Amino acid sequence: xxxxxxxxxxxxxxxxxxxxxxxxxxxxxxxxxxxxxxxxxxxxxxxxxxxxxxxxxxxxxxxxxxxxxxxxxxxxxxxxxxxxxxxxxxxxxxxxxxxxxxxxxxxxxxxxxxxxxxxxxxxxxxxxxxxxxxxxx
Amino acid sequence: xxxxxxxxxxxxxxxxxxxxxxxxxxxxxxxxxxxxxxxxxxxxxxxxxxxxxxxxxxxxxxxxxxxxxxxxxxxxxxxxxxxxxxxxxxxxxxxxxxxxxxxxxxxxxxxxxxxxxxxxxxxxxxxxxxxxxxxxx
Amino acid sequence: xxxxxxxxxxxxxxxxxxxxxxxxxxxxxxxxxxxxxxxxxxxxxxxxxxxxxxxxxxxxxxxxxxxxxxxxxxxxxxxxxxxxxxxxxxxxxxxxxxxxxxxxxxxxxxxxxxxxxxxxxxxxxxxxxxxxxxxxx
Amino acid sequence: xxxxxxxxxxxxxxxxxxxxxxxxxxxxxxxxxxxxxxxxxxxxxxxxxxxxxxxxxxxxxxxxxxxxxxxxxxxxxxxxxxxxxxxxxxxxxxxxxxxxxxxxxxxxxxxxxxxxxxxxxxxxxxxxxxxxxxxxx
Numbered sequence: 001x002x003x004x005x006x007x008x009x010x011x012x013x014x015x016x017x018x019x020x021x022x023x024x025x026x027x028x029x030x031x032x033x034x035x036x037x038x039x040x041x042x043x044x045x046x047x048x049x050x051x052x053x054x055x056x057x058x059x060x061x062x063x064x065x066x067x068x069x070x071x072x073x074x075x076x077x078x079x080x081x082x083x084x085x086x087x088x089x090x091x092x093x094x095x096x097x098x099x100x101x102x103x104x105x106x107x108x109x110x111x112x113x114x115x116x117x118x119x120x121x122x123x124x125x126x127x128x129x130x131x132x133x134x135x136x137x
Numbered sequence: 138x139x140x141x142x143x144x145x146x147x148x149x150x151x152x153x154x155x156x157x158x159x160x161x162x163x164x165x166x167x168x169x170x171x172x173x174x175x176x177x178x179x180x181x182x183x184x185x186x187x188x189x190x191x192x193x194x195x196x197x198x199x200x201x202x203x204x205x206x207x208x209x210x211x212x213x214x215x216x217x218x219x220x221x222x223x224x225x226x227x228x229x230x231x232x233x234x235x236x237x238x239x240x241x242x243x244x245x246x247x248x249x250x251x252x253x254x255x256x257x258x259x260x261x262x263x264x265x266x267x268x269x270x271x272x273x274x
Numbered sequence: 275x276x277x278x279x280x281x282x283x284x285x286x287x288x289x290x291x292x293x294x295x296x297x298x299x300x301x302x303x304x305x306x307x308x309x310x311x312x313x314x315x316x317x318x319x320x321x322x323x324x325x326x327x328x329x330x331x332x333x334x335x336x337x338x339x340x341x342x343x344x345x346x347x348x349x350x351x352x353x354x355x356x357x358x359x360x361x362x363x364x365x366x367x368x369x370x371x372x373x374x375x376x377x378x379x380x381x382x383x384x385x386x387x388x389x390x391x392x393x394x395x396x397x398x399x400x401x402x403x404x405x406x407x408x409x410x411x
Numbered sequence: 412x413x414x415x416x417x418x419x420x421x422x423x424x425x426x427x428x429x430x431x432x433x434x435x436x437x438x439x440x441x442x443x444x445x446x447x448x449x450x451x452x453x454x455x456x457x458x459x460x461x462x463x464x465x466x467x468x469x470x471x472x473x474x475x476x477x478x479x480x481x482x483x484x485x486x487x488x489x490x491x492x493x494x495x496x497x498x499x500x501x502x503x504x505x506x507x508x509x510x511x512x513x514x515x516x517x518x519x520x521x522x523x524x525x526x527x528x529x530x531x532x533x534x535x536x537x538x539x540x541x542x543x544x545x546x547x548x
């Protein structure tokens with residue numbers, strides 16, 4: 001389990017006055033990037049130097065309660081499935097009071113960004129993901 | 138079935154060079170807004186004048202192929218479940234060649250924006266949604 | 275003078291309830307892209323195929339009145355300076371009632387996107403820009 | 412002078428592969444919000460509880476060098492003009508190597524968010540701004 005905390009930003013609300021749901025989906029990506037911070041060069045090094053990315057192939061999100069500007073959230077992330085070429089992250093986004101505002105399951109595929117084809121998971125990525133989760137499926 | 142077309146925007150790609158997945162989720166909202174264009178005042182009138190919104194409670198997205206800057210997409214939207222206080226939209230996002238790049242199921246709850254509580258579906262909204270879909274569940 | 279019209283989008287407001295100022299800046303880019311629509315392949319063709327871009331080097335914006343969700347705006351764009359490697363666009367953004375909500379002067383440099391160095395302006399770009407503006411400086 | 416640091420985010424680049432200029436403008440807002448963090452409740456408290464905002468009325472930006480995904484930036488912010496109802500912030504955005512990538516002058520007006528009219532600057536805001544800047548004009 002990895003924890004990532006940050007405040008809702010001023011421009012993340014919509015005309016209904018609550019955080020726009022697509023930004024909540026983006027929080028899942030941010031939490032994943034944060035998890036890769038433990039890797040040398042972080043997620044940016046993966047993308048920019050190694051040209052290896054993790055585009056989403058499947059997303060399931062449940063929105064339980066709205067988030068508002070000024071809320072500080074904590075995102076708890078764990079690996080719930082680790083395949084040969086894909087990984088599923090499960091994120092719980094908790095608002096100021098600790099209640100779960102959203103739960104997101106987010107499956108990504110290890111991808112060669114030059115060809116946009118899936119590729120085998122590099123050993124250092126697998127080792128990192130194994131620290132945060134579930135048994136190899 | 139309602140069709141909505143638009144081009145990918147310059148700023149919607151990410152550092153991997155393809156459309157950021159959270160923007161694809163946002164396309165589902167745009168397609169829903171477009172569907173409400175048939176209502177007097179459109180979606181904006183609903184939000185700003187009637188203070189009635191449709192926040193998402195559940196989202197299931199499958200991403201089949203990347204979208205790139207310059208792609209023109211067509212989003213096909215239909216109502217696949219119509220409840221007393223909620224509705225599920227199903228969106229197929231097709232890229233330039235017509236292939237389905239993403240399929241999104243998007244459930245929203247009719248909400249009083251002043252109290253942020255669910256409310257009964259207004260008759261004009263129900264009538265509009267019944268034109269685009271499935272039997273009342 | 276080129277006119278470009280569109281409605282404010284649901285997610286473009288901020289926690290103060292008006293369109294976030296950085297989105298208004300982005301409207302200037304959208305209006306420029308629209309102007310390049312007259313070119314074969316449009317702005318996307320320029321970026322993706324010809325690898326020629328127009329990054330901003332200078333921006334001056336005056337914000338006169340707020341824009342809100344539901345407003346339909348018209349952006350009037352003209353070329354106010356045309357140099358050998360740069361061009362300045364002047365945009366007036368008018369809200370629903372026709373009043374100018376923002377005026378933006380936006381200078382961009384013709385840039386080879388592979389080297390990120392400025393380059394001479396291609397003849398077709400110059401010809402297009404000459405139609406929308408001011409004398410060569 | 413206040414310093415604010417953060418990394419470029421994955422979704423902040425555009426189809427040209429560099430940070431989209433409107434996001435750089437947004438960094439100026441983020442730096443301003445950071446400066447208000449010293450106030451009780453921060454910028455969010457100002458907006459949400461006190462209903463006092465600081466919408467931009469004028470912006471001048473010079474973009475000297477591109478920012479890329481993975482760059483870590485430092486934004487140096489100071490108050491360069493402090494009026495009765497307005498304030499001008501000057502931001503220098505430095506990239507990884509320390510070079511100035513962008514310089515932004517950003518003038519905002521103290522505004523009652525319920526009426527969207529300018530109002531006199533509250534004493535605590537004035538006191539805070541006086542710590543970070545220039546003489547009262």
